[in-house]
Amino acid sequence: MAAHNDVEAFHQALRSSRRILALCGAGLSASSGLPTFRGAGGYWRNYDATSLATVRAFRTDPGMVWLFYAYRRHLALKAEPNPGHRALAALARRNLDFMCLTQNVDNLSPRAQHPSSQLKCLHGSLYDIKCSNESCDWIQRGNFDDPFCAALAPASVDMPNGEPLPLLDPYHRVKHITEDELPKCPKCHRGLQRPGVVWFGEDLDSAMMMDISAWMNAEPLDLMFVIGTSAQVYPAAGYIDKARKRGARIVTINPEAEDEAEMFKVNPGDFAFGKDAAEYLPLLLEPIIGKPNADGEFEMS
Structure with a gap:
């Protein structure tokens, strides 16, 4: 059996695959300059960044929580989709049986022209706004105001x-x-x-979850990419086991994927590439999407 990081063996598997699932995490956007806010260094000011991502934190100090998210909105607006985002978008355009689940809220995948019908934003979007009153269903899609309001202007400053x-x-x-x-x-x-x-502590959108389950259960799966994520947050991480049960070989692309502590997750027939997804996804997907043009885009042949 080929080595777990044999690119040519992976290309053979890719060419024979039709139904493909991907699960993407913050590592996909790291090369676009966006911090992951998880693991080592995952602090914002003197706060553990994950401690600000709770209803309790918002009720306690909504201004501080909004400053954190206003800063993230500003960073993501300045960032550009990287070759990893564009490669996945190109795969979606060429393969209607490809579905991408992203945990990222930065809007970079839509900006890379990833077809919306083949992209599920599991954790929502920084640019959707909703009401904090749980009995109210108001929501605004695609608010790109920067700053979001006058009080949050300090989060939108670009230093010289x-x-x-x-x-x-x-x-x-x-x-x-x-x-x-x-x-x-x-x-x-x-x-x-x-x-x-x-x-x-909040539930993912139930209608979206039902759509994903229906797609996964419609037919067996051939491949599942796990990209730029440690796959520790549920229910997203649970899709890996579900995909295995549907027949998928798992393909992990993450700088730590070939570390000794991670290799025990690699089953026979799976692949693991300890690389930056922005650098390696275009290479791995080249048999399907081709090479990028001078603008970094993958054009239909």
Whole structure:
């Protein structure tokens, strides 16, 4: 049996595959300059970034939570889709039996022209806004205001000459943002507007989950890519075992994928490439999507 990182063997498997699933994490967008906020260094100011992604944090200090998300919105608006995003989008355009599940909320996959019918944003989007009142169903799609509101302007500052942003210095005092300075829901007039992302402890969209299950169960799967994620967050991580049971060979693309601690996850017939997805996905998918043109795009032949 070929080695787990044999590119030619993978290309043979890819050519014979029809139904393909992908699960993408923050590592896919790292080469676009977006921090992962998980693992080592996953801090924002003096906060564990994941501790800000909760309903409790928003109820306790909505201004601070909004500053964190306003900063992420600004970074993602400045970022550009990388070759990994574009390669997956090209695969989707060439293979209607390819489905991509992304945990990323940065909007880079849609900006790479990934067909919306073949992309499920599991954790929502930084650019969707919803009401924090759980009994209100108001939601606004595609809000790209930067800053989101006047009180959040410090999160949208671009410093000259690469100087550090004062907001990111935990010793730099930040003006407390009160609830009155944040927009309220235009429908119920009770709840504050909040980022339309899925926080820890919240359920993923049930209709989306049903769509994914229906697609996975319709026919057996051939391949599943696990890209730029440690696959530790459920229910997203559970799709790997589900895909195996549907017949898929697992293809992991992540800088740590070939570390000793990760290799025990690699079953016979699976592939693992300890590479940056932005660099390696175009190479791995080349038999299907071809080479990029001078603009970095993968054109239909």
